[in-house]
Amino acid sequence: MNTLLDEIVIILQRGGIADATAEATRIVQTAQTSTPADHARAARAMAERRAAGAPLAYVIGHAMFMGVELIVAEGALAPREETELLGNTALAAIRSCGSAAPRVIDMCCGSGNLACAIAHHLPAARVWASDLTDGCIAVTRRNVEHVGVSDRVVVAQGDLFGGLAGFGLEGTIDAIVCNPPYISQGKLATDRAVLLDHEPREAFDGGPYGLSIQQRVVKEALPFLRPGGILLFEIGLGQERQVKMLFDRAKAYEDIRLVANAAGEVRVVSGRKSAEM
Numbered sequence: 001m002n003t004l005l006d007e008i009v010i011i012l013q014r015g016g017i018a019d020a021t022a023e024a025t026r027i028v029q030t031a032q033t034s035t036p037a038d039h040a041r042a043a044r045a046m047a048e049r050r051a052a053g054a055p056l057a058y059v060i061g062h063a064m065f066m067g068v069e070l071i072v073a074e075g076a077l078a079p080r081e082e083t084e085l086l087g088n089t090a091l092a093a094i095r096s097c098g099s100a101a102p103r104v105i106d107m108c109c110g111s112g113n114l115a116c117a118i119a120h121h122l123p124a125a126r127v128w129a130s131d132l133t134d135g136c137i138a139v140t141r142r143n144v145e146h147v148g149v150s151d152r153v154v155v156a157q158g159d160l161f162g163g164l165a166g167f168g169l170e171g172t173i174d175a176i177v178c179n180p181p182y183i184s185q186g187k188l189a190t191d192r193a194v195l196l197d198h199e200p201r202e203a204f205d206g207g208p209y210g211l212s213i214q215q216r217v218v219k220e221a222l223p224f225l226r227p228g229g230i231l232l233f234e235i236g237l238g239q240e241r242q243v244k245m246l247f248d249r250a251k252a253y254e255d256i257r258l259v260a261n262a263a264g265e266v267r268v269v270s271g272r273k274s275a276e277m
C-alpha cells in the first residue's frame with residue numbers, strides 16, 4: 001500500500017532530489033505539525049515546490065545552524081552548513097580573546113544565523129547584526145525573537161557599516177563576522193544563474209570579480225574594531241589569495257589566517273587589527 005511518505009518520495013525523485021527519503025520525512029513531519037487537519041495536501045504542495053528547485057529550508061520554513069533552530073523565509077538566504085566553519089572559527093577566536101562581555105558585529109547578516117548562533121553559544125556576548133535589505137531585516141528580527149536573544153542582539157539596516165552609525169560602537173568591537181556576497185557577476189549570469197531562481201541577488205552578487213564587498217569591509221571595519229579585534233570572512237572557493245591580499249594591502253592587519261574545511265578547502269580568512277592602529 002502506498003503511504004503519504006512514499007508518494008512524497010516519488011515527487012521528490014521526479015524532481016531529481018538526491019536524498020529524497022530523508023527530505024520526504026522532514027516534509028511530512030513539518031506538514032503534520034504545521035497543518036495537522038490537512039497535512040497530506042500540505043505535504044504534497046511542499047514536495048512540488050521542492051521538486052521545482054526551492055531550497056528545502058524555504059519549503060519547510062526552518063533549518064538548524066550551529067545547533068540552533070532558525071526560521072527560514074524568502075527574502076533572506078537559507079543558511080548553509082558550510083557557513084558553520086565561519087561561525088565556529090569566530091566562536092573559538094572570541095572565546096580566546098579574554099573579553100568577559102564580547103562585542104560582535106555580524107555584517108551582511110541575512111537571516112541572522114551567525115548573530116543568533118554566536119549570541120546563543122556565548123551568553124555574555126552582545127551582537128549587532130546588519131544587512132542591506134528589508135527581507136533580511138524582517139527574517140533576522142523574527143530569528144532574534146525565536147532564538148530568545150533579543151536582549152543581546154541589535155538588528156540594524158543599511159549599506160555595510162552605514163547601518164551601525166550612531167550606536168557608539170567605534171573602537172570597541174572584538175570580532176566582526178561577514179559572509180558577504182562573493183560570486184562574480186559573470187558566473188551569476190552563466191553557470192551559477194540557477195541560484196537566482198529562488199534566493200535574492202543581493203545574497204550572491206559580489207560585483208565584477210566577486211570581491212567588491214570584501215574590498216569595502218576590510219577598510220570600513222577598521223574604525224569599529226578595537227586594536228587586536230578580529231575580522232573574519234567566509235570566502236568563495238579559490239578566493240583566499242585575493243582576500244589575503246586585501247588584508248595585506250590595508251596595512252592595518254596582522255595574524256592573517258586561512259582556515260580550511262574538512263575537505264582541505266580554504267573557506268575562511270581572518271585578520272587582526274594591528275595594535276598600533
Ligand SMILES: C[S@@+](CC[C@H](N)C(=O)[O-])C[C@H]1O[C@@H](n2cnc3c(N)ncnc32)[C@H](O)[C@@H]1O
Pocket residue numbers: 076077078079080083107108109110111112113114130131132133136158159160179180181182202203204213
Ligand atoms: C551570502 S549572504 C549571507 C547571509 C548570512 N550571513 C548567512 O551566512 O547565511 C550575503 C548577505 O549580504 C547582504 N548584503 C549585500 N550587500 C550588502 C551591503 N552593501 N550592505 C549590507 N548587506 C549587504 C545580502 O543582503 C545578504 O543577506
